[in-house]
Amino acid sequence: MNIQEQALTQNSEKHKVAKIAIIGAGPGGLATAIALRNKGFDVQVYEKAQEFRPAGTGLGLSPNGLNCLEAISPGIVESLKISGTELRQTALKNVSGETIRANTAKYLEKYGQTFIIVWWWNLQQVLASRLPSDIIHLNHRCIGFKQNDSNVEIYFDGGNTVNADLLIGADGVNSVIRETLTGEGKPNYLRSMCWRSVIKYNHELFNSYDLVFIKGNKQFMYLLNVGDGYTSWISRKFLPDCSLSQSAEQVKSRILHELKDWDKSFRAVVEATPAEEIKEHPICDRPPLSHWSQGRVTLLGDAAHPMAPAMAQGANSSFEDAYELQACLSQKSTLEAALIRYEQRRIERTQVIQGRSALGEMRYYETDTETSERQMQERSQLANNDDFQTWLYGYKPY
Ligand SMILES: Cc1cc2nc3c(=O)[nH]c(=O)nc-3n(C[C@H](O)[C@H](O)[C@H](O)COP(=O)(O)OP(=O)(O)OC[C@H]3O[C@@H](n4cnc5c(N)ncnc54)[C@H](O)[C@@H]3O)c2cc1C
Structure with a gap:
């Protein structure tokens, strides 16, 4: 019996959980699969996509997330630095292109870990490369499950069924697993509309900055250098009523119209993006749950919070x-x-982060006067804000 088989036998006896099915090969599902396999569990991942292909946006990976990933898979932070960009310089600009503020990132000095910007797709590749390919089952859209005391039966589009001792729903904001558990329906629209893409485009700003935030009137844009000559642009606008465009061409002309008064260097990145590669979607969340688990089923990542x-x-x-x-x-x-x-370890913390995130989304749309008034009020609480950041980024796996 090899070491992994021995560990598997010990774990099955100890926990009566040997076989674990994870729905979703996003960052959460794949990281969980690596972590559980390292402990000897028999893990299978089921993903609805037919193939791994370019998808998702540019993501910022902060010290708390990177510390956990590194504990799960030593050496992964170095791989992510190669697949993405280590954040060094950031800039806040106005829509005319003037720099309002430039900052040097201080994550390493303050929290002992760096900050990396990476394309969701590259992150997925880095995580998937740390798993045997035969445990990731593409083209498996989960449509529901049934459980009893001894196992969970999981159903897929097309008639496939698999059995497991534990089912982990890591299937994102529109989670089928969460819906089956709670029946709560659609997510909450947060009055914020998003247009985004990642394209091969070396933005001139990246000579000086890795991340640029451009603040307009009730709208803003991020330009992220996700490495290897790729730019992730994310544009958002305050929009109380959610309305979606009817075609890819309409999406592109809509966002260009929204940016009509912006400096041409910002518009150029959108103009250079093929219409069918621009994603338009509402920004949503869901109310926190008091429990994530029922019997042999639990939730993780966006499915949970x-x-x-x-x-x-x-x-x-x-x-x-x-x-x-x-x-x-x-x-x-x-x-x-x-x-x-x-x-117990996760719900309270993620509730705080969810709440702060919803508040932060609306703060993006404040006028300059509203921002300075708020900052005046908050000045007395600065120590609390610093404490909050230490609490957030200083999280270390035990
Ligand atoms: C504009 C924008 C910017 C963001 N920036 C950041 C950032 O800077 N930092 C950060 O940490 N987060 C950021 N996020 C959030 C981040 O993308 C998500 O929180 C993260 O991807 C969640 O990972 P997950 O694995 O839980 O879910 P997902 O990434 O949604 O992955 C879920 C997976 O499950 C699959 N799936 C779904 N349904 C089924 C089904 N029925 N059967 C089988 N498979 C299924 C999907 O295809 C997908 O592969 C951002 C999000 C957006 C929209």
Whole structure:
């Protein structure tokens, strides 16, 4: 018996959980699969996409998320630095292109870990490369499950069924697993519309900055250098009523219209993007749940705590979940005890991050006067804000 088989046998006896099915090969699902396999569990990942292909936006990976990933898969932070860009310089600009403020990132000095910008797709590739390809089952759209005391039966589009001892729903904001557990329906629209893409485009600003934030009137844009000559642009606008365009061409002309008064260097990145590669979608979250687990089923990442992107914590908190779920399943003697502990370790923290993220999304749309008034009021609470950042970024896996 090899080491992995021995570990698998020990774990199955100890926890009566040998076979784990994860729905979703996003950052959360893949990180969890790596973590659990390293502890000897038999893990299978089911993903609805027919193939891994370029998708998603530029993501900021902060010290808390990177510390958890590194604990799950040593050496991964170095791989991500190569696949993405280590954040050094950032700039805040106005729509005419003038620099209002430039900053040097201080994450390493302050929190002992760096900050990396990476394309969601490249992150998926880095994580998938740390798993055997035969445990990731593409073209498997989960449509539901049924469970009893001894197992979970999971159903897929096309009639496939698999059985597992534990089902982890890591299937994002529109999670089928969460819907089956809660029946809560559609997510909340946060009055913020998003247009985004990642294209091969070396923006002139990247000679000096890795991340540029451009603030307009009730709208803003991020330009992220995701490495290897690729730019991720993310444009958002305050829009109380959610309305979607009818075609790819309409999406592109809509966003160019929104940016009509902006400096041509910002518009140029949108003009250079093929219409069919621009994604338009509403920014949404869901109310926090008091429980993420029922019997042999639990949730993780966006399926458990979808949040506005304002604090750049969606993927980062899914890495925290992955580490903690693995630790709970390895340390607790029963599945029930492990899932109770997992919720105790995760729900309160992610509720705070979700709440702050929704607030942060609206702060993007403040006028300059509103921002300075708020900052005046907050000045007395600065120590609290610093404490909050230390609490957020200083999170370390136990
Ligand atoms: C504009 C924008 C900017 C963002 N910026 C940041 C950032 O800077 N930092 C950060 O940490 N986060 C950021 N996020 C959030 C981040 O993208 C998500 O929180 C993160 O991707 C969640 O990972 P996940 O694995 O839980 O879910 P997802 O990434 O949504 O992955 C879910 C996976 O499940 C699959 N799936 C879905 N349904 C099924 C099904 N029924 N059957 C099988 N498979 C299924 C999907 O195809 C997908 O591969 C941002 C999000 C947006 C929209």
